[in-house]
Amino acid sequence: MRRLAVVAGALTIAVLPAAGGGQTPEKAAPTSEKPGPSTEPAAGRRAQAKDDRTQPVTVDADKMERFGKEGLVVFTGKVVARQNNSVQYADRMEVYLDERGDRILRTVSTGSVRIITRDCRTGTSRRAEYYDMEQRVVLIGNARVWQEDNVVSGETITIFLSQDRSVVQGGAQERVKAVFYQKEEKPKDSPTTAAARPAPTTCEN
Numbered sequence: 530m531r532r533l534a535v536v537a538g539a540l541t542i543a544v545l546p547a548a549g550g551g552q553t554p555e556k557a558a559p560t561s562e563k564p565g566p567s568t569e570p571a572a573g574r575r576a577q578a579k580d581d582r583t584q585p586v587t588v589d590a591d592k593m594e595r596f597g598k599e600g601l602v603v604f605t606g607k608v609v610a611r612q613n614n615s616v617q618y619a620d621r622m623e624v625y626l627d628e629r630g631d632r633i634l635r636t637v638s639t640g641s642v643r644i645i646t647r648d649c650r651t652g653t654s655r656r657a658e659y660y661d662m663e664q665r666v667v668l669i670g671n672a673r674v675w676q677e678d679n680v681v682s683g684e685t686i687t688i689f690l691s692q693d694r695s696v697v698q699g700g701a702q703e704r705v706k707a708v709f710y711q712k713e714e715k716p717k718d719s720p721t722t723a724a725a726r727p728a729p730t731t732c733e734n
Contacts, residue, residue, distance in 0.1 A: 584613040586633065588622070600626040608638070614732065615690075617657065618643040635660045642668070646690065649732040650676045654686070664691040672697075681707040 591606025602624040604610075610617045620640025627634055638657040644666065645651050655670030665687060668674070672686040674695065684700030699705040 586610060586612045588624075590622070597630070600628065600630060602626065610636070614647045616645045617659070619657070633661045644668070645732050646688065647732075648676075648693070650674055650688070651732075652686065652688070663689070665689055678710040679708065681705070 587610070588604055589607075589609040590604035592604070594603045594605075595601075596603070604622045604624070605620065608617075608619045608622045610619075610622060617636075617638060619638035619642045621638065623637040625634045625636070626632065636657075636659045638659075639655070642655065642657045643651070643653050644657060646666075652666075652668050652672065652674040654668035654672040656668075658667045658669065659665070660667075668686040668688070670684070671682075672684065673680065673682040674686050674688070674697075675681070681695075681697050683697040683705040684703065685698045687696045687698075689695065697705045697707070
């Protein structure tokens, strides 16, 4: 069966997020003050989240249906959605657009849901809801997230992508479970060893 590939923004569905309405942002006046150490990580995450929203979304599926009046695009059949090194797999994905049809508001994925975030966290659940403005992913139903050997599970896991924060909630039948493996502290590398270390690789998709 021939697969359908859609690059968001390339078709009339235009699910490429808008990048500031086409206006050129004003440049901030130069300043000699440097942000303190506590503000740099937060500012970096906010800038990174904004950058994610301006990146194209590529969706690969067996079938696509567009409902213009509802601002809805439905992908079915081995759906794979990618944006800036983040990947989501599902059997069905509903993409909800704004009134103009040029920005994703949220997506709802069901059936064999699996996500891989840009920081190499992998999650699975029965249902996943993604909210673009908040950069928030909610895994619902037997949710599980792991990174390397560490794993957490619960009925619902909410991942705040721009804040490096997550909230795990248990259900009526099962409590939250978490397993964290302690790692031995490695000696600090000498400048020569650090320079010889290969660059980190991207997540496996």
